[in-house]
Amino acid sequence: MSEFKQTFNSSLGKKLIMALTGLFLCTFLIVHLGGNLLLFKNDEGYGFNLYANFLTHFPPIEVIAYLLYLSILVHAVYALVLTVKNRKARPVSYATINKSPATWSSKNMGLLGSILFLFIVIHMSDFWFAYKYSNKVTYKEYRTDLSTGKTTSVDYQPVTPEFEKSVSVENNTEVIRVKDLHARVASSFSNLLYVAFYVIAMFAVSFHLLHGFQSAFRTLGWVHRKYTPIVYFIGTWLFAVIIPIGFAAMPVVYYLQSISK
Incomplete structure (x- = not known):
């Protein structure tokens, strides 16, 4: 050891x-x-x-x-x-010049x-x-229409300060809220x-x-x-x-x- x-x-x-x-x-x-x-x-x-x-x-x-x-x-x-x-x-420092091929980096x-x-x-x-x-x-809220695949977004204000992320489906629309x-x-x-x-x-x-x-x-x-x-x-x-x-x-x-x- x-x-x-x-x-x-x-x-x-x-x-x-x-x-x-x-x-x-x-x-x-x-x-x-x-x-x-x-x-x-x-x-x-x-x-x-x-x-x-x-x-x-x-x-x-x-x-x-x-x-x-x-x-x-x-x-x-x-x-x-x-x-x-x-x-x-x-x-x-050395008195002589170092001529080794060292790169700048x-x-x-x-x-x-x-x-x-x-x-x-x-x-x-x-x-x-x-x-x-x-x-x-x-925070941002993303709504994706599951039939068309189109996603729109709006600003989101969480109810609690501990909020991190949520995923849900509402009327064939996926709703994701995230930082x-x-x-x-x-x-x-x-x-x-x-x-x-x-x-x-x-x-x-x-x-x-x-x-x-x-x-x-x-x-x-x-x-x-x-x-x-x-x-x-x-x-x-x-x-x-x-x-x-x-x-x-x-x-x-x-x-x-x-x-x-």
């Missing part, structure tokens, strides 16, 4: 934990982007609001969510510990990680915390400063993952002449290009819609 503890208290052990938590967070990004793409549906937030309610009320998902929060915290703390330890080990992971941690705190406070623990999120996180998203993304910060954070995500995804595989020893190019391809195009662009597109589109009204 002491050897196990000693291993994970070492620099290598901390890097292993960072690699594992980092890959878990990469998996989350794919799922999160898939759900957030519902924001682009022209359905007055119907799909996205039901998705948000499902995420916050389905027990297995809630367990995974708390594992996610723990992974974010552990990843950030261990990154800070390793950064401080490396600087203490080399308090004075690999040399600035601390800065990128700090931007991302700040973004996560603000993002979760504005959406997740507001959704679950405050009265800042309004309107979609309206919260639209309101937040109408703020130019918030949108700008969000886009900057997505640039940080891009550069952070450009180095971090590939580095995690190297740390875990999953390096192979045949498969390493595939890892680099996925790390570059999926995690450093497609995912950040997908996330950044949401606030930009909503902001453009808000100023065109």
Whole structure:
């Protein structure tokens, strides 16, 4: 047991934990982007609001969510510990110029990680915390005609503050009342400063993952002449290009819609 503890208290052990938590967070990004793409549906937030309610009320998902929060915290703390330890080990810069082919992202992971941690705190406070623990999120009522499939929506005011969601059928019409996180998203993304910060954070995500995804595989020893190019391809195009662009597109589109009204 002491050897196990000693291993994970070492620099290598901390890097292993960072690699594992980092890959878990990469998996989350794919799922999160898939759900957030519902924001682009022209359905007055119907799909996205039901998705948000499902995420916050389905027990297995809630367990995974708390594992996610723990992974974010552990990843950030261990990154800070390793950064401080490396600087203490080399308090004075080398007199000679380092000509190693290190990328900009690999040399600035601390800065990128700090931007991302700040973004996560603000993002979760504005959406997740507001959704679950405050009265800042309004409610929506969706009525779907079961014979035609047409859905209409109106604002809804619950009778009790504990209300979360209700589903019923009235005269061949499905009635769903749920928290309107979609309206919260639209309101937040109408703020130019918030949108700008969000886009900057997505640039940080891009550069952070450009180095971090590939580095995690190297740390875990999953390096192979045949498969390493595939890892680099996925790390570059999926995690450093497609995912950040997908996330950044949401606030930009909503902001453009808000100023065109």
